[in-house]
Amino acid sequence: MKKRLRYIIILFLFALLTTWLECSLENAAFAVEDSNKPKTDAVSAILFDAHRGQILFAKTSDEKSFSPLANRIMTALIIL
Structure with a gap:
């Protein structure tokens, strides 16, 4: 039971971290895009x-x- 709970927590933290990283990279891309006006x-x-x-x-x-x-x-x- 403890192993399963530990596995679920690690999986949840991994999903949370990848989601946060994806959002921060997307915001950085928009910031660069705004500075490159024609x-x-x-x-x-x-x-x-x-x-x-x-x-x-x-x-x-x-x-x-x-x-x-x-x-x-x-x-x-x-x-x-």
């Missing part, structure tokens, strides 16, 4: 993940910009 020379830019539905990067995305040439090029690309 560098762009554009006045404004936006990067959108359509699968998850979230904005990954935005640079002056709330300001209104007028670029009729870009609109024409994008329309031509979509049509073709």
Whole structure:
């Protein structure tokens, strides 16, 4: 009975330790990911993940910009 209890406790501690280690490594990966923002020379830019539905990067995305040439090029690309 004592051996079985000892085995269960060791197994529980191992599971707890691996779970904690996995969570801490995942948080560290997100911290590194946040510091690697894309560098762009554009006045404004936006990067959108359509699968998850979230904005990954935005640079002056709330300001209104007028670029009729870009609109024409994008329309031509979509049509073709």
